[in-house]
Amino acid sequence: AQSVTQLGSHVSVSEGALVLLRCNYSSSVPPYLFWYVQYPNQGLQLLLKYTTGATLVKGINGFEAEFKKSETSFHLTKPSAHMSDAAEYFCAVSEDTNAGKSTFGDGTTLTVKP
Amino acid sequence: KAGVTQTPRYLIKTRGQQVTLSCSPISGHRSVSWYQQTPGQGLQFLFEYFSETQRNKGNFPGRFSGRQFSNSRSEMNVSTLELGDSALYLCASNRAEGTGELFFGEGSRLTVL
Numbered sequence: 001a002q003s004v005t006q007l008g009s010h011v012s013v014s015e016g017a018l019v020l021l022r023c024n025y026s027s028s029v030p031p032y033l034f035w036y037v038q039y040p041n042q043g044l045q046l047l048l049k050y051t052t053g054a055t056l057v058k059g060i061n062g063f064e065a066e067f068k069k070s071e072t073s074f075h076l077t078k079p080s081a082h083m084s085d086a087a088e089y090f091c092a093v094s095e096d097t098n099a100g101k102s103t104f105g106d107g108t109t110l111t112v113k114p
Numbered sequence: 115k116a117g118v119t120q121t122p123r124y125l126i127k128t129r130g131q132q133v134t135l136s137c138s139p140i141s142g143h144r145s146v147s148w149y150q151q152t153p154g155q156g157l158q159f160l161f162e163y164f165s166e167t168q169r170n171k172g173n174f175p176g177r178f179s180g181r182q183f184s185n186s187r188s189e190m191n192v193s194t195l196e197l198g199d200s201a202l203y204l205c206a207s208n209r210a211e212g213t214g215e216l217f218f219g220e221g222s223r224l225t226v227l
Contacts, residue, residue, distance in 0.1 A: 034215060046215045102159070
């Protein structure tokens with residue numbers, strides 16, 4: 001069985017500060033990991049994904065995440081927060097990249113203060 | 115390229131009624147999945163359809179059902195609505211060819227009174 005834990009349901013940073021959103025996963029097989037972002041009244045949009053290969057993954061809007069198998073973590077970072085980054089972020093795990101079934105974390109709401 | 119389209123975007127129903135939601139995936143995507151999003155339970159997987167067959171199913175009662183048509187469009191139905199069914203229902207499509215990423219629609223927000 002697979003599961004995802006996002007540490008911190010709310011994270012607040014100042015504009016220009018480092019963004020760090022934490023995600024730990026559990027999977028019985030090598031996982032495929034994703035970060036999605038959701039703006040108010042919208043669906044989810046993929047930020048980045050890890051399937052195989054390089055453990056440091058770069059995504060859109062300056063975000064990146066590092067897959068650490070030993071720590072079962074896939075934390076999302078961005079060096080400098082922008083006001084437009086304020087949204088809800090979801091970490092997800094899938095055991096089958098051919099399938100549409102992913103398990104999502106509870107989400108982290110990011111607030112960016114001016 | 116058009117994204118995933120869900121209709122209707124908003125709807126209000128009363129307890130005991132039924133509702134049908136529609137989803138048109140991105141052209142060429144053969145897999146359609148449905149998720150329920152609520153403040154208390156987060157994002158919960160309902161089911162996935164691929165080539166008109168249900169391929170995966172989440173842990174929801176039989177009141178929740180779906181189907182997929184030959185053009186990959188999908189519908190989900192909820193019968194005998196309960197207050198707890200109030201949620202944002204999200205449809206997602208994927209190419210089902212090893213990428214794993216989901217492309218979501220904007221959702222259908224269902225309110226049950």
